[in-house]
Structures are given as structure tokens and as C-alpha cells.
Amino acid sequence: MRETVGLRQRSLLLSIVWCLGCVLGMFLQPAFAQSAVQLTDPVLERGDDGVYLNATLDFSLSPGLEDALGRGLPLTFVLQAEVMRERWYWYDKKISLVERYFRLTYQPLSRRWRLHVSATPVQSVGLGVTLGNSYDSLTDAMSALQKINRWKVAETQVLQKDVKQRLDLRFRLDLSQLPQALQFGNQASSDWNVNFDHSFRLEELAK
Numbered sequence: 001m002r003e004t005v006g007l008r009q010r011s012l013l014l015s016i017v018w019c020l021g022c023v024l025g026m027f028l029q030p031a032f033a034q035s036a037v038q039l040t041d042p043v044l045e046r047g048d049d050g051v052y053l054n055a056t057l058d059f060s061l062s063p064g065l066e067d068a069l070g071r072g073l074p075l076t077f078v079l080q081a082e083v084m085r086e087r088w089y090w091y092d093k094k095i096s097l098v099e100r101y102f103r104l105t106y107q108p109l110s111r112r113w114r115l116h117v118s119a120t121p122v123q124s125v126g127l128g129v130t131l132g133n134s135y136d137s138l139t140d141a142m143s144a145l146q147k148i149n150r151w152k153v154a155e156t157q158v159l160q161k162d163v164k165q166r167l168d169l170r171f172r173l174d175l176s177q178l179p180q181a182l183q184f185g186n187q188a189s190s191d192w193n194v195n196f197d198h199s200f201r202l203e204e205l206a207k
Contacts, residue, residue, distance in 0.1 A: 101121055
């Protein structure tokens with residue numbers, strides 16, 4: 001009798017653990033899922049007045065993001081280039097940081113896509129604040145967003161000989177630019193989790 005009760009208790013406990021695992025999996029799995037972003041054909045070169053990057057951010061928008069754009073919700077992407085000096089005795093030191101913001105919108109009346117590019121967060125799309133272009137299709141707008149063409153990621157003077165330095169490149173969808181009602185819920189959705197990180201060594205450019 002006692003063995004039967006013990007088996008029932010263990011069976012019940014295993015069932016509870018299994019259910020909890022399923023519930024946790026529903027919440028945790030999307031949080032770690034990311035849209036696949038790849039950096040293709042990267043070229044980092046030193047010019048007379050700075051360090052320049054040419055590359056392509058290869059990724060596609062999820063159905064959820066396309067639906068949000070079609071409903072008139074702007075999406076802002078952030079590209080960051082940070083030069084770090086590595087130190088074995090302490091935390092790495094940040095030497096410089098440059099950013100580029102992309103604000104992608106859809107205009108239902110004209111049925112055209114609009115992309116604004118700025119070195120600072122896009123708070124306004126007024127004249128002189130950002131560089132904006134219109135496109136006939138989302139494909140054309142995305143091609144313009146993904147192409148990194150001779151972007152100045154650092155000044156020449158930040159390069160130092162015989163010092164270990166790297167350039168950390170980061171790209172993400174800026175959820176903080178969304179309406180507050182959407183920010184919390186979308187942080188755990190794989191549709192809205194667009195992230196990318198890549199590092200370049202700078203020792204060769206410093207020679």
C-alpha cells in the first residue's frame with residue numbers, strides 16, 4: 001500500500017515538474033531567440049582622416065515586424081561602433097563610440113517606404129534633422145538600410161601602436177523607441193529580438 005502511494009506521489013511530482021518546464025519554456029525560449037543577422041563582405045580600412053567600414057548587414061524582417069510597419073508603426077535600428085583598449089589588469093577602456101540610427105516607416109497614402117538616417121536618435125523628421133529617402137518597396141528600403149558604405153567608425157588618432165585594441169560592432173532593433181505599451185511585451189518576442197555583435201582587431205591598422 002505504501003509503495004503504491006509512493007509511486008503516485010512520484011508520478012504526480014514528475015507531472016508537476018514537466019508542466020512547469022513547459023510553461024517556463026514558453027516564456028524563456030522566445031527571449032533567447034534572435035533574428036539571424038550576418039555581416040557579409042566586411043572591409044575595415046584606414047584612411048587619412050579615420051577608420052572606415054564597408055559591409056552589408058544581411059537579415060530579413062520577421063512577419064511580426066512587417067505587420068507592425070504596415071500598420072504605421074515606425075521601427076528604429078541602431079548601429080554602434082565602439083573602440084576598446086584591452087587591459088589585462090583592469091576592465092577594457094572605451095576609447096570612442098559612434099552610432100548610426102535608422103528609422104524605417106511606411107506611408108499608407110503614398111504607399112511608399114521612408115528611411116531616415118541620423119548620427120543621433122531620430123526624434124524628429126523635420127528638414128535638416130535627418131537624411132531621409134523614399135522607396136517604392138520594402139525590399140529597396142531594406143537594401144539601403146543594410147548597406148554600410150564607407151562609414152567612419154573612428155578617428156585616426158585613436159589608433160595606437162603596440163596596444164591591443166578592437167572595434168566592437170553592434171546592431172539592434174531599438175525597442176526603447178516603441179510606444180511604452182509595446183516595449184515590455186515585445187522584449188520577450190523573437191519577432192522583435194534583432195541583435196548582432198562582431199569584433200575587429202585594430203593592431204594591423206595602427207602600424
